Amino acid sequence: MxxxxxxxxxxxxxxxxxxxxxxxxxGTLTAIVGPNGAGKTTYFNLISGQLRxxxxxxxxxxxxxxxxxxxxxxxxGLGRAxxxxxxxxxxxxxxxxxxxxxxxxxxGLSLFAVWLDRKETLERARALVAQVRLxxxxxxxxxxxxxxxxxxLEVAMLMALEPSxxxxxxxxxxxxxxxxxxxxxxxxQLKGARDKxxxxxxxxxxxxxxxxDRIIVLHNGQLVADGEPAAVIAxxxxxxxxxxxxxxxxxxxxxxxxxFPTFPLxxxxxxxxxxxxxx
Numbered sequence: 001m002x003x004x005x006x007x008x009x010x011x012x013x014x015x016x017x018x019x020x021x022x023x024x025x026x027g028t029l030t031a032i033v034g035p036n037g038a039g040k041t042t043y044f045n046l047i048s049g050q051l052r053x054x055x056x057x058x059x060x061x062x063x064x065x066x067x068x069x070x071x072x073x074x075x076x077g078l079g080r081a082x083x084x085x086x087x088x089x090x091x092x093x094x095x096x097x098x099x100x101x102x103x104x105x106x107x108g109l110s111l112f113a114v115w116l117d118r119k120e121t122l123e124r125a126r127a128l129v130a131q132v133r134l135x136x137x138x139x140x141x142x143x144x145x146x147x148x149x150x151x152x153l154e155v156a157m158l159m160a161l162e163p164s165x166x167x168x169x170x171x172x173x174x175x176x177x178x179x180x181x182x183x184x185x186x187x188x189q190l191k192g193a194r195d196k197x198x199x200x201x202x203x204x205x206x207x208x209x210x211x212x213d214r215i216i217v218l219h220n221g222q223l224v225a226d227g228e229p230a231a232v233i234a235x236x237x238x239x240x241x242x243x244x245x246x247x248x249x250x251x252x253x254x255x256x257x258x259x260f261p262t263f264p265l266x267x268x269x270x271x272x273x274x275x276x277x278x279x
Contacts, residue, residue, distance in 0.1 A: 001024060001025060001026045001060070001061060001164060001165060001197045002023070002024040002047070002058075002059070002060055002078075002165050002197055002199075003021075003022070003023040003024070003058075003059040004020055004021060004022050004023075004043075004046070004047065004056065004057070004058055004059075005021050005056055005057045005059065006019045006020075006021055006055060006056035006057070007019070007020045007021070007043070007046055007047075007053055007055075007056035007057070007058065008020075008053060008054050008055040008056045009042060009046055009051055009052075009053055009054045010054045015221055016039050016042045016221050017039045017042050017043050017046060017221045018039075018220070018221040018222045019055075019056065019222070020039075020043060020056075020218070020221070020222070020223050021056075021223070022216060022223060022226070024165070024197050024199060025197065026164075026194065026195050026196065026197050027194035027195065027196070027197075028197060028198070028213045028214060029187070029191050029198040029199075029200060029211055029212055029213050029214075030197075030198070030199050030200065030212065030213065030214045030215070030216060031200045031201075031202055031208040031211070031212035031214070031215045031216075031229070032044075032199060032200065032201045032202075032215075032216050032217075032218065033201075033202065033203070033205075033208060033215060033216075033217055033218075034217050034218040034219055035219070038218040038219050038220065038221070039218045039220070039221035039222075040169075040201045040218055041169055041201065042221070043218065044080065044167055044169055044199070044201060046058065047078070047167065047199075048070060048073060048078060048080040048167060049065075049068065049069060049070040049072075049073045049078075050070060053066060060073070060076055060077065060078060060165070061076070061077070061164070063076070065078075074161060074163070077162075077163045077164035077165060078163060078164075078165050078167070079158045079161050079163030079165060079166050079167065080158070080167045080169075081151075081154050081155060081158050081166075081167065081168050081169060081171060082154075082169055086154065087142040087143075087150060087153060087154060087157075088142060089141065089142050089143035090141060090142075090143060091141065091142060092138065092139050092140060092141060092142070093129055093134050093137050093138050093139070093140055093142060093145070093153055094125055094126065094129055094138040094139065096142050096153055096156075096157055097125040097128050097129055097153070097156050097157055097160055098121065098122060098125040099157075100125075100156075100157040100158075100160035100161055101121050101124050101125050101128075101160045102118075102121060103160075103161065104160060104161050104162055105121060124160070125160070126138070128156045128159055128160055129156055131156065131159070131186070132152040132153065132155055132156040132159075132182065132186065133152065133182055134149060134152055134153060134156070137149065147174050147175065148174075148175040148176050148178075148179030149179075151171065151172075151174075151175060151179070151183065152179070152182060152183065155171070155183060155186055159186075159190075163196075164195065164196060164197065165196070165197045165198075165199070166187075166190055166196060166197070166198045166199070167198075167199045168187065168198070168199070168200045168201070168202075169201045170201055170202060170203065171183050171187070171200070171202075172184070172202070172204065172207065173203075184207065184210075184211070187200070187211060188211070191211065200212065205233075208229065209229055209233075212229050213228070213229075214226070214227065214228060214229070215227065215228075215229050215232040215233070216232075217232060
């Protein structure tokens with residue numbers, strides 16, 4: 001459904017994403033992990049169109065969308081939630097979601113529409129607000145919501161667009177313990193729709209283990225590991241580079257050079273697996 005081919009972006013002499021080729025199939029949730037500065041959010045920005053690639057291409061459902069704008073990609077079915085919430089702060093919860101529903105239905109973005117003519121749109125917006133458990137805040141301004149509720153509202157707006165690809169960039173960041181399960185339950189529901197593709201940037205390895213069908217690891221903008229979760233977490237390259245474990249001593253008594261500097265990913269232990277690709 002979604003594929004990047006040799007996707008690259010340079011900022012002066014710095015290569016932030018370096019020739020990343022990866023394909024994402026329907027019905028799967030792929031977690032993208034790596035230390036800060038690895039290129040995860042930049043990779044997302046290239047896919048969704050916030051940044052233009054220096055080289056390489058992005059493909060959605062067999063169409064090259066590399067040169068398309070963010071709105072064009074959105075209408076093709078590419079949905080993105082950000083690390084920092086992107087809301088209409090002075091509009092109510094219901095109005096934020098209603099505008100997203102209108103956009104999906106190509107009804108125009110009039111704030112002064114006669115709602116008797118768009119009853120189905122309003123009902124859809126109310127249903128989404130209730131689904132993210134904001135039914136008691138429908139008339140509250142988005143700016144007045146606590147951080148956790150703002151993230152739930154952004155997910156409701158994303159769901160209103162009914163994308164075929166969902167991209168979540170640290171969806172639980174800064175949320176309270178009580179709010180996290182709401183977001184995770186929504187992602188589980190989306191994952192249950194086998195025609196959807198989900199990409200998840202996440203630092204919490206317990207969340208990754210629970211939700212991911214696959215993990216890819218970025219380091220210095222390069223794809224260094226790709227596989228099923230237990231195998232990736234257990235692979236030597238990830239254990240050494242991201243979990244900070246000491247490499248084994250070779251039979252000659254000399255330990256080999258580390259392929260990357262040591263970065264703690266999440267301070268977690270590792271599972272077992274037997275298939276992983278490292279570069």
